Amino acid sequence: MDLGLKGKNAAVTGSSQGIGYAIAMALAEEGCNVALSARGKQRLEQAVAAIAARNVKSIGVVCDLSSSAGCKKFVDEAAAGLGGIDILVNNVGGMVPGTVDSISEEQWSQFLNTSLLSYVWATRYAIPHLKKSKAGRILNVSGISGTQLLPGALTTTLANAGIIGLSKQMAAALAADGITVNNICPGLTNTESWGPRAEAMAKVRNTTADEVRKGIAAQTMLGRWAEPREIGAVAAFLVSERNAYMTGTTVEVCGGLTKYI
Template identity: 35%
Template sequence: MDLQLKNRVALVTGGSQGIGKAVAMKFAEEGATVVIAARGQALLDEVAAQIRAAGGKVTAIAADVSKDEECTRLVQEVLKAHGRLDILINNAGTSATGEFESVTDDKWQADFDLKLFAAIRLTRLAIPEMKKNNWGRIINVTNIGAKQPKEKSMPTTVTRAAGLAMTKALSKEFAPNNILVNSVCIGLIRAGQHERKAEKAGIPVEQMYETMGKTIPLGRVGRAEEVANVVTFLASEGGSYVTGSSVNLDGGLSAVM
């Protein structure tokens, strides 16, 4: 299936590892020009080298998207390098959780800045460029806790829930401009944070994944590449009638749609 992503320019935040890296590699495989952004240039350069080695087109830009001025600089550099911005994947952020009484104002603010305000600011900068071509795709990576928050899950579940509300509102506002806005809510996906947790606990990571998988109807933890497949579809012409939707990528774990 030709996803018709050739000559599209896609910006992927959190693009140096995990889901962001997998999404960037999949976009490049489909012929899109990819811009990956994260805080660390060294890791970005490693990913960029892998993409180029596979024949893909990529630009790596170090940026801290929790800061307003860095969001502005990032989009300016994308436009300077490629002249357009067609696809925005708001993927920055890790899972920050704790007991409610232990979460300080600073921790709340940091989570909002990284997960919600980064998406707000980058979207605000991207939409005028998408309007020029009457075509755009914005995909917000959230998690299933946004729909079904557990105890001791803040601030992440709150900032992610706000991201879902923003997704729905934007999808309605910019549908006349053919700018489609969707979200993917991830469940348990293989990631560096799990590997670090296993190392700290002194257990093999595969053993930990096996234990985690027992809680999932499909019986296993998901892979970043599986998330990338869905994100790429939503960004393509194949998903041209999908907007304002939230897809659970959780192996059936969530109890809600």
């Protein structure tokens, strides 16, 4: 199926590695131009080069998305560098493992600014560009801890539940402009950040990182973790023109981890 992504322009937040990078690569493989963003310059440059090798326009914006100003810089430079934005993928985020007692106020503030409020700010700045597109798309990367209990995932539960609510609100607000807004909820995905994260979750659960990893795999119907490219493939469809009648919806790509009917 031709997804109709050739020649479109996408901006992906937090995309020098992990799920954001996999989504950017999946879009590039469909002929979509992509703007990437991260704080770290070196890894970002490598990611931009790998995307450009797919014969699409690729730009990287070094920015800190934990502030409104950082989000504005990314969206402005993405639009200027690509010549407009048809697709915004809000992806940036990361878990701070811990409990209500152990996570400091400063950690909460940094976490929520990056993993929840950046979705609001990037959306705000991207809307004028998306309105000029024939098929504007916003895809918010959420997570299953926003809809079901994942012990030790207190921080992401707050962010992900908020993202899901934000998407429903924005889907209603932007429908008249022909812009769709959906969530993709990855299950536990084998990204670089899971090394230290599994260690930290193990401490909260009083077990080992290996046991955390095996325990998560065992809870899925497919018996394994997701690979980032498996999330990217579904994301590419969700932001495509072929996906025209889905908005305000959450799509779980979790190998059967959630069990509700």
